[in-house]
Amino acid sequence: MNYKLLGRSGLKVSELCLGTMGFGTEAGWGADKKTSFEIMDAFANAGGNFLDTANIYKLxxxxKIIGEYVQNHDRDYFVLATKYSLKDNITNPNASGNNRKNMMRSVEESLRRLKTDFIDVLYLHIWDDITPIDEVLRAMDDLIRQGKVNYAAISDTPAWVVAKGNTLAELMGWSQFIALQVEYSLIQRTPERELIPMAKHYGMTVTPWAPLGGGVLSGKYLRGEQGRVKPESNRLNEHNVNITKTVVAIADELGVSASHVALQWAMSQGFSSIPIIGATKVSQLEDNLKTIDVTLSDAHLQKLDEVSKINLGFPGEFFREDAVKMNSFGGFYDKVEKRK
Structure with a gap:
C-alpha cells in the first residue's frame, strides 16, 4: 500500500480506506466482531491504516468493535475517521443535526466507544440546512485545539456551503476541511458538476463512498447473483448496466475483476481520491486490495469516460463546448490554456 497526504495536511493515509459500516450484525446483516477483527488484520497487514466509521453505524x-481492536494494537498507526450528525437518541431533540451541542455530545460518545483520547478525522456526516457553517467550523476548531480531534472534514454537503466554510475558516484562522466524502463512481458522476471542482480548488481529498455503486459495478448482478441492492433500485437501470458491461469487458481484457477496474477508475481522475472499500468478509477485502496493482491505460479510461459521461449542466457544458465555437469569443480559451 502506498500512502497519500490527506488534503492540505501532512497526515499520511493509505491509498484505500476501509469502510466499516458493516461491522456489527444489527439489522440482520454485517460482520460479527471476530470477522471484523480479521478484516482489520488483513487491511493492516497490507499496509492499510485509514479506517472510516460513524457514530450511527450499526447503532x-x-x-465499539474498532475501539476494542485498536486498544490491543498500535493506536498511532491507525487514522480513525468518524462522523456526527445523524440521530442516535430518540429522547433528545438535539441528538441530531450539525449544531455545536450535538457535535460535542457525539464526539464524547465516539471517544468512549472507540476507547481513544482523540479522533484523527471528524466528518460532518450530512448537511442539515439549518446550522450556520461558522458554528460548525468554530466548534470543530475548538475540538482540535482541545486535542480531541486532529482534522476537520465534511460529507454529503453542497459545494457552496463547503466553499463558504473553508473561506471563512481561512479568514478566521480556524482549521479548514481537508477531506470531502461523497458518493462517487462510474454510475454516480454528478459530483463532477460542482463538488469535485470545489475540492480540487481547496486541495481537499475526495473519499468516495459506494465507489462500486452498491456492488453494481462488480458485475455480480449481470451474473444473476443476489445482493443488498433491490431489483427496483435506480442503480440497476439500463444505462448503468451498459456501464457495467464496459467495466466487465475491460476487466476480462486485463485478467482482473470488474471491481478492480471500477475502483482504479475512481483513483485515476486527476484529483486526490481515496475510495472507501467496505467489507463484511475477509475475501471481499482481499480481492479489493488487489486494485492497487491494476493500471488502466488512457484508452481504457477514455472508454469508461464515454460510456458513463454525464451532462454537466450550465456552466459546465458551456465550458466544454468545442474550441472552434469558443474561439469566436476572441480566442479567450487559447489565452487561458497558455497561462495554464
Whole structure:
C-alpha cells in the first residue's frame, strides 16, 4: 500500500480506506466482531491504516468493535475517521443535526466507544440546512485545539456551503476541511458538476463512498447473483448496466475483476481520491486490495469516460463546448490554456 497526504495536511493515509459500516450484525446483516477483527488484520497487514466509521453505524457497534481492536494494537498507526450528525437518541431533540451541542455530545460518545483520547478525522456526516457553517467550523476548531480531534472534514454537503466554510475558516484562522466524502463512481458522476471542482480548488481529498455503486459495478448482478441492492433500485437501470458491461469487458481484457477496474477508475481522475472499500468478509477485502496493482491505460479510461459521461449542466457544458465555437469569443480559451 502506498500512502497519500490527506488534503492540505501532512497526515499520511493509505491509498484505500476501509469502510466499516458493516461491522456489527444489527439489522440482520454485517460482520460479527471476530470477522471484523480479521478484516482489520488483513487491511493492516497490507499496509492499510485509514479506517472510516460513524457514530450511527450499526447503532454505535462499528465504533465499539474498532475501539476494542485498536486498544490491543498500535493506536498511532491507525487514522480513525468518524462522523456526527445523524440521530442516535430518540429522547433528545438535539441528538441530531450539525449544531455545536450535538457535535460535542457525539464526539464524547465516539471517544468512549472507540476507547481513544482523540479522533484523527471528524466528518460532518450530512448537511442539515439549518446550522450556520461558522458554528460548525468554530466548534470543530475548538475540538482540535482541545486535542480531541486532529482534522476537520465534511460529507454529503453542497459545494457552496463547503466553499463558504473553508473561506471563512481561512479568514478566521480556524482549521479548514481537508477531506470531502461523497458518493462517487462510474454510475454516480454528478459530483463532477460542482463538488469535485470545489475540492480540487481547496486541495481537499475526495473519499468516495459506494465507489462500486452498491456492488453494481462488480458485475455480480449481470451474473444473476443476489445482493443488498433491490431489483427496483435506480442503480440497476439500463444505462448503468451498459456501464457495467464496459467495466466487465475491460476487466476480462486485463485478467482482473470488474471491481478492480471500477475502483482504479475512481483513483485515476486527476484529483486526490481515496475510495472507501467496505467489507463484511475477509475475501471481499482481499480481492479489493488487489486494485492497487491494476493500471488502466488512457484508452481504457477514455472508454469508461464515454460510456458513463454525464451532462454537466450550465456552466459546465458551456465550458466544454468545442474550441472552434469558443474561439469566436476572441480566442479567450487559447489565452487561458497558455497561462495554464
Amino acid at each position: 454505535g457497534t462499528s465504533e
